[in-house]
Amino acid sequence: MERTRVARVDHVILARRGEQVDGSLHLTPHHLIFSHVPPASNEDRATGTPVRPKELWFTYPIISLCTLRPAPAASRQLSSIRLRCRDFTFVCFYFTDEIKARTVFDSIKQWTCKSGRLEKLYAFSYQPPPPERELNGWDLYDPRKEWDRQGLNAPNSRWRLSEINVDYSFSPTYPALIPVPCSISDNTINYAGRYRSRARIPALTYLHPVNNCTITRSSQPLVGVRGNRSIQDEKLLAAIFSTSRSERPLGNFAQAQTNLDREASDSSTDTEPQIIEADDVNPEEIEDDMLTSAQGDSEEQKKLIYGAQQNNLIVDARPTVNAFAMQAVGLGSENMDNYKFASKAYLGIDNIHVMRDSLNKVIDALKETDVTPLGPNREQLNRSGWLKHITGILDGAGLIARQVGLTHSHVLIHCSDGWDRTSQLSALSQICLDPYFRTLEGFMVLVEKDWLSFGHMFRHRSGHLSSEKWFQVENERIGGGDNNRGGFEASGAGKAIENAFLSAKGFFGRDNTSRDSLPESDGELQNFDGEPTAKKPSPIPRSIVAEKEITKVKETSPVFHQFLDATYQLLHQYPTRFEFNERFLRRLLYHLYSCQFGTFLFNSEKERKDLNARERTRSVWDYFLARREQFTNPQYDPLVDDHQRGKERLIFPLLNETRWWSEAFGRSDAEMNGPLPSGLPVPSKDEIPKPSRTPVPAGVETAQKTGTPPVTPSKVSDAATAGIAAVTSGISQLSVLKSQPKDRRGDSREEQMEVELN
Known part of the structure; x- marks a missing residue:
């Protein structure tokens, strides 16, 4: 293991919130520690009590930006290092010796960026104190x-x-146990998985105990420009939407299921069609069986079947135009002509890149508070759009909760890959529906189930392994750019691909700022209409790739932070309905980035099992359960009574009461939520787009209420065809452009690019 270049530096001045204090800076393998001895109080002097030093600890992974500013030549200014942390702590260290400042900067960079592997993070060496040692938070969630x-x-x-x-061979990002309808065989599931991105099929995540209606979640279907369909996927979803009917199980649909399974078992799985084009089959008989199952046989029978008036819903979390644009790369959204037993609603929630940009704008409004006592720039906060995004997520969760809890309907949720916005909406709607998830242990179970087990990409989204791009030398950056920058994003090849994708979705609106048509996860361009395109050979030997990992900055995003922020909104609106308090949410946000525990280090259940996280690391729930009294809400009322106002089982977001979670940003409520200074713009309700409250009828696709005209299937087909031509043209230039020298003028292109080819 490399040793730090410096272990301790004395006479370092810490500046924070306009105040300065002199102390010592200690660098350990896992923490940066600033210690100082505060002035003795009058009581201490009178009693002769020695003054105990105070310490400020920073784990290296929590650092999101570290900037060195050397002292200018022939100047009396001090060299400084400014830290911006993911828990919104902003500090500045001043050094009298520039050499020591550079040495400390290099040491912090070394400990933060040179780990290269998860096993070198603090969680794998953390030794818990006795109260935590007696607990085992890994046992908290048992899926069965x-x-x-x-x-x-x-x-x-x-x-x-x-x-x-x-064995995680069906879908590496899904849990080992997948709840599915009894009427659907594993053989059908196997084929249905080939129609969903990464085989993330519609799977149960919540079963309502009162009406047996469900929340299921999945990834987007592989529709493509040819309008592909999958009978198995349609059968699976029809069976899910039929599970709450008690009078008659599945009728003719069950017989159709048996026939299809028998046909599939008689043929080779290698030659069985994976994705079926609409023109290749005549699905009327099977479709009629599904509709009979999902809707009943006759009007007379409908009156006798519980839930016959259901308005089952497919919720696509993306903006409508973005969902259609994904067809250009073989993905897309359900064609409701094939799912006539349900309606569809588009929520218009932007993707991870827009959310990251929004949080960066919030940080810009806060970032100078390490050297000044001034509060945040309220105008910049207002322009960040953060509260608009939180409001949109809450509105979508409220829609889902109403569909299940009030209209007794089933809901399927998906976005693109089904692990970002899908997890937010699924978990928040369950908090609204089920009082158990509003208890301390219930909330932990919810996080384990809907975030950890269903495969949210914590390692990628949180950037645990850091990036050298987050370390800057200020005067060098101002003077001509960081020599470490460049790479594919700044090259002509990157520009060609970006332009190709922008052309592919240009039809869908020039004002669209979201970038869902660009891959959100591993950054690899795949042709989902056929076989996946081969990965570009890595210039790094395979053995090194297995040992070293890096953070892709464009995959980081505050997805889980937004979920906690939205949960805080519900807690603030219903203070007696939650067993846990705000401090619990704030500490959970901190430990998302601290890497002290193994809970949030991995992208999937499979990764946690492969690296033996249970045996080698501690669960974050040990920390909270060992200090339960600190995180318990004294106002909590556990009584649930639907006949007494204020104690109902269901809660729904109050969208007009969305506010800044000031303590999460390290600020006072007055600074974040106080009245705006005169002259600053106040957003009107019309400026905050809301998801449509009216589901789209079966077979009809409409644009959301943002002024975008409806997009007809014929127009989608023409635009998608033109888009594929543009994409193909851009890719054809790769071999030429990649051979040219890389552009080293900086990475301004990085802020516009969201595609990386490895």
Whole structure:
């Protein structure tokens, strides 16, 4: 292991919120520690009590930006290092010796960026204190126990736990146990998985105990410009939407299922069609069976079937135009002509790149507070759009909760890959529906289930392994750019690909600022209409790739932070309905980035198992359960009574009461939520777009209420065809452009590019 270049520097001045204090800076393998001895109080002097030093600790992964500003030549100014942390702590260290300042900067960069592997993070060497040592938070979530609690194994249950993914070979990002309808065989699931991105099929995440209606989640379908469809996917979703009917299980649909399974077992899985084009089959018979199952046989029978008036809903979290634009790269959204047993609603929630940009604008409004006592720039906060995004997420969760809890309907949620916005909406709607998830342990179970088990990319989104791009030498950056910058994003090849994708979605609106048509996850361009395109050979030897990992800055995003912020909004609006308090949410946000525990280090359940996280690291829940009294809400009222106002089972977001979570940003409520100074613009309700409250009828696709005209399927097909031509043209230039020298003029292009080819 490399040793730090300096272990301690004395006479360092810490500046924070306009105040300065002299102390010592200590650098350890996992922490940066500033210690100082405060002045003795009169009581201490009178009693002769020695003054204890105070310490400020920073874990290296929590550093989001570190800037060195050397003292100008022939100047009396001090050299400084400014830290911007992910928990919104901003500090500045002043050094009398520039050489020591550079040495400290290099040491921080070394400890932060040179780990290269998860196993070198603090969680793998952390030794818990005795209260935590007696607990095992890894045992808190048992999927079988949670599904039993929800009634999955109740008498006459229509659900079962499929073990098709027990070895994670079916879908590496999904849990080992996948709840599916009893009427659907694993063989059908296998084929249905080939129609969903990364085989993330519609899977149960919540079963309502009162009406047996469900929340299921998935990734986007592989529709493409040819309008591909999958009978197996349609059957799976129809079966899910039929599970709450008690009078008659699945009728003719069950027989159609048996026939299809028999046909599939008689043929080779290698030659069986994976994705079926609409013109290749005549699905009327099977479709009629599905509709009979999902809607009932006759008007007379409808009156006798519980839930016959259901308005089952497919929720696409993306803006409408972005969902259609994804067809240019073989993805897209469901064609409701093939899912006539449901309606669709587009929520218009922007993707990870827009959310990252929004948070950066919030940081810009706060970043000078390390050297000045001034509060945040309220005008910049207002322009960041952060509260607009939080409001949109809450509105979508409220829509889902109403569909399930009030209209007794089923809801399927997805975005693109189904692990960012999908997790936000799924978890928040369950908080609204189920009082159990508003308890301390219930909330932990919810995070384990909907975020950890269903494969949110914590390692990528949180940037745990850091990036050298977050370390800057200020005067060098001002003088001509960082020599470490450049790479593919700044090259002509990157520009060609970006322009190709922008051309592909140009039809859908020039004012569209979201970039969903660009891959959100691993940055690899794939042709989902056929076989995945081969990865570009890595210039780094495979053995080194296995040992070293880096953070892709364009994959970082405050997705889980937004979920905690939205939960705070509900807690503030319903202070007696939550067992935990605001401090619990704030500490959870801190430990998302601290890397002290193994809970949030991985992208999937499979990764945690492969690296033996349970045996080698501690669970973050140990920390909270060992200090339960610190995180308990004294106002909590556990009584649930739907006949008494204020104690109902369901809660719904109050969108007009969305506010800044001031303590999460390290500021006072007056600084963040006080009245705006005169002259600053106040956003009107019309400026905050809301998701449509009216689901789209079956077979009709409409644009959201943002002034965008409806997009007809014929126009989509023409635009997507033109888009594919543009993409193909851009890719054809790769071989020429990649051979040219890389542009080293800086990485301004990085802020516009969201595609990386490895």
